[in-house]
Amino acid sequence: MIEALPQALALIFTPQTILVGIGAALFGLFVGALPGLSATMAVALLVPVSFFLDPVSALTAVVMTTAMAIYAGDIPAALMRIPGTPASAAYVADAYALTKQGKAELALGICLIASAIGGLFGTLVLILLAPWLAEVALRFSGVEYFWLVALGLSCAVLVAGPDPLKGAVGLFVGLFIATIGQDVTSGYPRFTAGIPNLLSGVSFIPAMVGMFAIAEILRNLPTIRTAAEVQTQKLGSILRGTGAVLRRHPVNLVRGNVIGTAIGILPGAGADIAAWISYAVGKRFSKAPERYGQGSEEGLVDAGAANNAAIAGAWVPALVFGIPGDSVTAIVIGLLLLKGIQPGPDIFLMNPGQIGAVFLAFVLANLVMIPIGLIAIRLCAKVLVVPRPVLTPLILLFCMVGSFAIDNDPFALVIMAVMGVLAWMMEENGIPIAPTILGIVLGDPFEKHFMTTMMKGDGSLAYFVSRPIAAVLAVITALVWLAMLWALVRGKGRAAVT
């Protein structure tokens, strides 16, 4: 990988990429800091623009935006008791409690430095693990890929939320959406209702914009007229005392990094779940668990590092197998496919420079996060008062133009609206969106590997486990489903008792 460094440097240090990167960083900070707008929504809004850029600029923009947005979500958490993105929700009580105690600087400082360290750790794992896994993956055939995708989709259901049954519903909805259009093996049009625009399938970017932006707008409508209260105490030196806190809790920092990266790598779970799990584990092993929720510095270190570590972790399966680790990388895979780049082990051989540039973008994003974050903390009291009645219609306009821009097809607006309403209804009923996104992205390759394996085996299911690696992957997938069934049966018993 190291020999690709000069090429990667040349790709990333172009005027356009640098400008795009700075713009994306500011955009990510803005969206992340505004409550109700998530990092995934930031990326979904960014895609129509980055579609027109070269691949390295586009990926740099996505990396910068996510890293900044996940950090910036901590700012309103500390100042308003409202998480800027769901990834900051786990420790919002602690951050705000510290602000109430007059230690807003400390809360914001811990979050910033822990975020940067977490992000760098996740990046390091990505750089070391991904090329190695890619070499292993080069030996895989269609059967192994089928099981790999099956395992990824199963993990997405398992980790999606408290209710695996509804997670499975989310997955099947996504897989069904992926079947719309001409089928992958024979080109037969399926479920198109005679609409020619659907022959090539549900257009991906309008669908993402709908599911992440339109659905979030709908969800926030009931509170659009209520302005939140911002703590506007005078902030002193942000970084004073931060180093001492981090040195006092090295275990939390390392554990947060490791948990965050691992959760990020698991398909379907991203920064928000990483933060919750790291926070819960931290509380479980803390000497002062009673402080969690009351302004625990430890809790901030645990979860603040984990959510940023997860961002880079999610890129490992996305780049190596084309299986997204979270919703953001699902959008990234869609973007890469639109640009004619097939994510998978081959890109490490074919485009080492581009992969190196992505790694560099991650390192840079987490380094510039500190100075930009410090400025953002100073400015954000002003940003947070941008009136939502103005912002929401502007976002809607941006969504409409952005969806249209991809294929210059007005039908994209219909897809955007339908998918937006669908995603909103699913979330209202407790059906998680992440498995659906994975189903949409992975539906086509999943069916293709499934059908080709069926044909190779002449319809015999035994062919699916005929190769050793495939058999191992099949057993692991079966175990994941058994674990879910077990949880379901036990949960059912409990529900019957209460």
Added chain:
Amino acid sequence: MRLSDAALGLVLVGAGAAIAGTARDFPLVPGQAFGPGLFPFVVAAGLAACGIGLIVREARSGLRRPWFAAGPLMGDARARLDALLLVAAIGLYLVAASRLGFVPTAAVILLVLVRRFGASWALAAATALLGPLAVYLLFAEWLRVPLPLGLVASIRY
């Protein structure tokens, strides 16, 4: 709009049946016993299985939840109208943008929605004036997306 698990289960079983029914008519791959309908059939079976699981689970806990509840958006008359206006704005854009052009259509949408969501007339007018121009500059001038010119076309050309 919140359905109880049992109601959601019924919807899913219905959806699964509809998908399976449609997929049954798909042709077979020559020389094989299956075709493009196989995968949708598996998905339909999955949806129906989840639906049955939800119904059974709710039935075991005694079907105490109401089948249908309005939820925060549909339960609040003002928010409901907001949502309708939002969807109507997308419809208006679809119908009117090609005839009126992007900038006037976007201006109308922004003016109505910003005012409706509680901002002052002055703020709404300013947003309606500047917002479409900014989006037009970004997409049409910089990214070369052919946004509809509509009425402007007759003046510009």
